[in-house]
Amino acid sequence: MSDVVGAILLNTGAGVLTNIATDDDPEAWAALALVTTVAALVALSLWRLRTQADENLIARTGILPELLDPPRPSAEVVTWLSAARCPAPLWSRRTESAELRDWCLGDRGWIAVVQGGSGVGKKRLAVELARTLPDEWYCGRVVSVSGVAAAIDACPGPTLVVVTDADRRTDLDELIGSLRAVRTRVRLLLCARTPMDISAAALVLRLGPIGTDNDRIRWFNEATRAFAAVWRVPPPAMARTRVGDDHDTPLDVLCRAVLAVLDRADPRGPRTMSRTELMTALWRHTVDRWAADPDLRLPASLRGDHALAELVTAALVTPSALSRVPRLATTSSDVLAGAVDWLRDRVGEPLRLAPRALADHVVLTTASRVPTIIPPDEHAIEILANALRTYPEHFPVLVDLLRSVPERVPLLTAVFEHASPTDGLDAALAELIPGRADSALVEAAAPDWFPRTRRAQLAAVVSGLPGRSSALVDALIELSELCTQLSDGHGAVRAATRAVAVGRKIGEEALIARALDARARALLRRGEVAKAHVAANEATRRYRGLAAGMPAEFTLSLAAAVHVLAEVQAELGQTRAALTHAREAVALTMSAIDMDSLDQLPRLLASLNSLGIRLHESGLFAEAVATWERIIARAAGPVAVRPDLFLTTFAAAQTNLAADLGMAGRLDEALAAAEAGVATWKSAPLGLYREMHLANYANAHFVLGSSRMAAGRVHEAGEMFDIARTLQERLAAQNPRYRPALAKTLTMSGLMHTRAGRPATGLASAEKAVVLLREADKSTPGRHIPDVNRAFHVVAICKADAGELRAALMDLENMRADALSLVRANPLRNIPPYVNQCTLAAGLLRWLGDAGAARRVLEHALDVMRAHVDASSSIAAEYASVVDAITRLVIEWEYADGRVASFAVKAE
Numbered sequence: 001m002s003d004v005v006g007a008i009l010l011n012t013g014a015g016v017l018t019n020i021a022t023d024d025d026p027e028a029w030a031a032l033a034l035v036t037t038v039a040a041l042v043a044l045s046l047w048r049l050r051t052q053a054d055e056n057l058i059a060r061t062g063i064l065p066e067l068l069d070p071p072r073p074s075a076e077v078v079t080w081l082s083a084a085r086c087p088a089p090l091w092s093r094r095t096e097s098a099e100l101r102d103w104c105l106g107d108r109g110w111i112a113v114v115q116g117g118s119g120v121g122k123k124r125l126a127v128e129l130a131r132t133l134p135d136e137w138y139c140g141r142v143v144s145v146s147g148v149a150a151a152i153d154a155c156p157g158p159t160l161v162v163v164t165d166a167d168r169r170t171d172l173d174e175l176i177g178s179l180r181a182v183r184t185r186v187r188l189l190l191c192a193r194t195p196m197d198i199s200a201a202a203l204v205l206r207l208g209p210i211g212t213d214n215d216r217i218r219w220f221n222e223a224t225r226a227f228a229a230v231w232r233v234p235p236p237a238m239a240r241t242r243v244g245d246d247h248d249t250p251l252d253v254l255c256r257a258v259l260a261v262l263d264r265a266d267p268r269g270p271r272t273m274s275r276t277e278l279m280t281a282l283w284r285h286t287v288d289r290w291a292a293d294p295d296l297r298l299p300a301s302l303r304g305d306h307a308l309a310e311l312v313t314a315a316l317v318t319p320s321a322l323s324r325v326p327r328l329a330t331t332s333s334d335v336l337a338g339a340v341d342w343l344r345d346r347v348g349e350p351l352r353l354a355p356r357a358l359a360d361h362v363v364l365t366t367a368s369r370v371p372t373i374i375p376p377d378e379h380a381i382e383i384l385a386n387a388l389r390t391y392p393e394h395f396p397v398l399v400d401l402l403r404s405v406p407e408r409v410p411l412l413t414a415v416f417e418h419a420s421p422t423d424g425l426d427a428a429l430a431e432l433i434p435g436r437a438d439s440a441l442v443e444a445a446a447p448d449w450f451p452r453t454r455r456a457q458l459a460a461v462v463s464g465l466p467g468r469s470s471a472l473v474d475a476l477i478e479l480s481e482l483c484t485q486l487s488d489g490h491g492a493v494r495a496a497t498r499a500v501a502v503g504r505k506i507g508e509e510a511l512i513a514r515a516l517d518a519r520a521r522a523l524l525r526r527g528e529v530a531k532a533h534v535a536a537n538e539a540t541r542r543y544r545g546l547a548a549g550m551p552a553e554f555t556l557s558l559a560a561a562v563h564v565l566a567e568v569q570a571e572l573g574q575t576r577a578a579l580t581h582a583r584e585a586v587a588l589t590m591s592a593i594d595m596d597s598l599d600q601l602p603r604l605l606a607s608l609n610s611l612g613i614r615l616h617e618s619g620l621f622a623e624a625v626a627t628w629e630r631i632i633a634r635a636a637g638p639v640a641v642r643p644d645l646f647l648t649t650f651a652a653a654q655t656n657l658a659a660d661l662g663m664a665g666r667l668d669e670a671l672a673a674a675e676a677g678v679a680t681w682k683s684a685p686l687g688l689y690r691e692m693h694l695a696n697y698a699n700a701h702f703v704l705g706s707s708r709m710a711a712g713r714v715h716e717a718g719e720m721f722d723i724a725r726t727l728q729e730r731l732a733a734q735n736p737r738y739r740p741a742l743a744k745t746l747t748m749s750g751l752m753h754t755r756a757g758r759p760a761t762g763l764a765s766a767e768k769a770v771v772l773l774r775e776a777d778k779s780t781p782g783r784h785i786p787d788v789n790r791a792f793h794v795v796a797i798c799k800a801d802a803g804e805l806r807a808a809l810m811d812l813e814n815m816r817a818d819a820l821s822l823v824r825a826n827p828l829r830n831i832p833p834y835v836n837q838c839t840l841a842a843g844l845l846r847w848l849g850d851a852g853a854a855r856r857v858l859e860h861a862l863d864v865m866r867a868h869v870d871a872s873s874s875i876a877a878e879y880a881s882v883v884d885a886i887t888r889l890v891i892e893w894e895y896a897d898g899r900v901a902s903f904a905v906k907a908e
Helices: 002-021 028-063 077-081 096-106 122-132 148-153 172-180 213-231 251-263 275-291 305-317 319-324 335-345 356-369 378-390 394-404 409-418 423-434 451-463 469-487 489-506 509-526 530-547 551-571 575-592 602-616 621-636 645-662 667-683 691-709 715-734 736-755 759-779 785-801 805-814 814-823 827-847 851-868 876-896 902-907
Strands: 112-114 138-141 160-165 186-192 200-206
Touching: 028 469, 077 251, 077 275, 077 785, 096 112, 096 122, 096 200, 096 378, 096 451, 096 667, 112 122, 112 691, 138 200, 138 509, 148 160, 148 172, 148 186, 148 451, 148 851, 160 172, 172 186, 172 451, 251 275, 275 356, 275 902, 305 319, 305 423, 305 602, 335 509, 356 378, 356 394, 378 394, 378 409, 394 423, 394 827, 409 423, 423 451, 451 469, 469 489, 469 509, 489 509, 509 530, 509 551, 509 759, 551 575, 575 602, 602 645, 621 645, 645 667, 691 715, 691 736, 715 736, 736 759, 736 785, 785 805, 785 814, 805 814, 814 827, 827 851
Parallel strands: 112 186, 112 200, 138 160, 160 186
Antiparallel strands: none
16 A cells, blocks of 8 residues: 555656746745645545545444355355355345335435245345445445444445344344434345334335246246356256245245255156255255364264254354253363364354254254253243244244243243244143133233133133123123134134123123123124124114213224124125114214224224125125225325234225226226235235135135136136135135135136136036035025025026036026015116026027027016116116117017017117
8 A cells, every 4th residue: 555655646746846847937846845745645645544444344344244245166055045145036026126225225214124934035135135236335234233333434335234133133222223323324124024113114025925836936947047057067957847835935946946956866856845854955965065074173973964953053042052962961061162163163153054944943853852952041932932933833842841841931921022923833832821810821911913822811810700790791702802813603602692691790781782792793703693683783772872871982882883783784684774884883983083093093994894895785886986995095004004903904995996896897997906905915914813814815816816707817817716715615614604705706716617618617616606505595594695696697607508508597597586586675786697697598598499488588687677777776877788788689689580670669
């Protein structure tokens, strides 16, 4: 550096000297000396600034290591799966990448969160962001909070700070606080597995599994070629078979590609493995590489994959865990220290296996084999709980540890705080809760996302409460709601029924009304609609009396009770009464809430949702469309702020909007809304009511399938119906109330198969739908007649396409009486399908040679329309076009038969 500065000074001085020496000014020499001195000082200052800048950059690099760590040729196999080194391209995250770049370069806020499970591409997005930023940006990842703010402030360029596993850090608040005072432009990107409540976050991206089967096959092929090029080996044969399943993350696809390249000589091609099997294979490959590098610090007894896994697990959990490994019991401390140093040379300091899924796998498999390796402390519990987010099937390791220690309350609290709430873990924890109210484990209150454990705790609490107390009623109502959430209909009804009995003994009106409302909900969810009707009527009556005297206190409760009553009446087929009460529930809710309150808005949206469904059932599709659009407009802003409150409501409104746009004949808009609904449901977390969420998710695919079929995209419609059917079959096997939804999907699937030229397959699907609907109609007589008629209509179409014309005609004739009764009950909803059935019957009669009968059927259809449709009706325009179409059809037939076309006059 001194040579460079010297050259700058000499060149500057020579230039000045030449210019001044040729001047006639007698003061030239004095000026020469002055200017030369100034130039030297300036150059020296520049040199000092540059030196300081270099030192600052070195300091910042030490505190914030480069996010873009270039791959080394000697890197271990697993390191090529890390975000910075992966040779495969970034897949299907263009929108998220653009959003992150806009956030980073814009001014809407300095914190962003990328949230998603292990392997979905959070760190990869951060790396891609770093690659696309202008050259003046420095992009680093936080190791320690200490010194970060000062290191950033000392450098003039903007900085992107990335925090990985942000939800596991205990110093995050400290980091955010220190970065707030930084004068340099800084952006903080937090990568987390679980949702984080960061109030200052300007952008929150939630990542989930991406792509279709075809996408995953293409990505797999790209990844295998990329890994083969890195390792300079021939690429394996391209896979044309299914790679993984719908829930595979990008990391899963990359792992399969790694194994395909490593096992490229395998004639069977790429293997389909679980993530556990994949990581086992990668771990063994890594151990082979380590063992091939001889080092005297590693005893021979520790060179196997199991022994190394024990060493790695102990080092990752806590150094004191080394003493808990039986294999190491007789090993001297200096040998153990040398082994840990050997490990650090290969893994790094702090100890961190890449990818993180490999470390989780090693810890859990070792703990299941050597349970004593995990000490019973909160730190170890946190590590296990976080590992279980990647491998939830290993939850028995955690439960066995909890069983083995006498003081379980703090450990159970740590599990509630850190563990992912899988069904298996929740059920196992629930078994740990004794049925006694005095148990300390009842005090470690389970959060809402552990509903089975919470139910076990509530059941214990209920057992210890006095037989006549309002606290008992409250606990029983909460227990009933939890049972409903867990699809335990019998338990929900039993708890709510007992709450009603206790409430009546106490004699407090508000308590009785609450218990009756809970009983009505439980009975409705269980399918006991008649009993639910009795309870809902009494709850509504009691709340009306309470609200009349104390409107501020009870109007919202009355609105909720009226809402339930409307749902019950809809299930009983009382369409008009249900619509009336749905409108009342909306009006009551609007009168009682603060319209600007985010916490109260879900009540209004729930009432509007119920109203939209009632409008749909009444055939008022235009008004239903306006209701769904109202919900979407109301929830559009809040859904970005509180997705936990509004995302599912928003998704349901998009799906329902699509259905009613389709019924209103606005097919292009319906298709766009249906696509948006499925996309939103995909991004929505399962939440507490898993069963209901899956039912809505299936319905979104059903609506999208129907929209695509209406658009003529039959094959794509079939894919959506298959997804809906798979989900609904799983739900219906657990709860019969989902069988009607499955039947509707089977009906549409039958129609799709017929249109695709497979009438036999379509007929089997539609006939199965009829069976399911008739079974459902036994519990609620008359409720499912419209769906039975639609299924029979599809059965007739399938038979007609298969050439069974008379059998199809007989099916249509058998359903005519029920179809006519539906028209009389609800003309707006049921005239269109009835006319379609008449048209099909007329066509069949025509083909069978009975033209007179065909004309009479069409005349009958016109008579029905005239009797039920007037100019003010919402289907008047459709009526006119149908009349015109039928008239033209009959004229054509009469001309073909050589008859006088007098029918046209009659039709006027």
